[in-house]
Amino acid sequence: MTTETIAMTTLVVPDYDAAIAFYVGTLGFTLVEDTEMGGGKRWVVVEHSGGGARLLIAKAANDAQRAAIGNQAGGRVAFFLQTDSFTDCHNRFTAAGVTFHEEPRHEPYGTVAVFSDPFGNRWDLIEPKAN
Numbered sequence: 407m408t409t410e411t412i413a414m415t416t417l418v419v420p421d422y423d424a425a426i427a428f429y430v431g432t433l434g435f436t437l438v439e440d441t442e443m444g445g446g447k448r449w450v451v452v453e454h455s456g457g458g459a460r461l462l463i464a465k466a467a468n469d470a471q472r473a474a475i476g477n478q479a480g481g482r483v484a485f486f487l488q489t490d491s492f493t494d495c496h497n498r499f500t501a502a503g504v505t506f507h508e509e510p511r512h513e514p515y516g517t518v519a520v521f522s523d524p525f526g527n528r529w530d531l532i533e534p535k536a537n
Contacts, residue, residue: 407426414451417485418474419525422448425436428524432502433487435461454487465512484519492517492533497529499531506531 419425422440422455429435429452438451438460450463466472478484489495496510498520507528516534523529 412459414462415460416464417527418464418466418471418478420466420467420472420475422450422463424524426450426452429461429463430502433499456488458488477520478527481528483530484531485527486530487529489531489533492519492531495531495533 417425426437426440430437433454435452435454438453439449440451441449443449446462447467448465451460451486453460464476466473487495490512494508499521500506505522507520507522510517514535518530518531518532521529521531
């Protein structure tokens with residue numbers, strides 16, 4: 407029997423270094439790889455220390471890709487960062503200047519608040535409700 411997993415998803419951004427600065431410097435992700443590919447293209451992969459799918463940071467290369475920056479899910483939340491301590495993570499992100507679009511709210515599935523990266527991509531910071 408084979409096993410499959412979603413290992414990585416692409417995040418289109420306007421600039422590699424700005425994305426690394428935010429995801430690694432501000433959110434605390436780990437830079438897994440940053441390899442020059444030639445012609446201004448790089449293979450940039452980040453992951454969160456807690457595991458999960460990695461992000462392939464891809465610099466927009468044409469008008470269609472530039473139009474998708476910050477709107478990769480049509481205005482919906484595209485990414486979900488799960489934590490086991492919402493308050494600590496929310497406080498750390500807020501102190502680091504992360505833009506939250508709402509106050510934390512308590513839903514049947516857990517505590518959540520929507521934030522954006524500097525490029526407009528919407529994220530849920532979520533602590534699932536304990537069972």
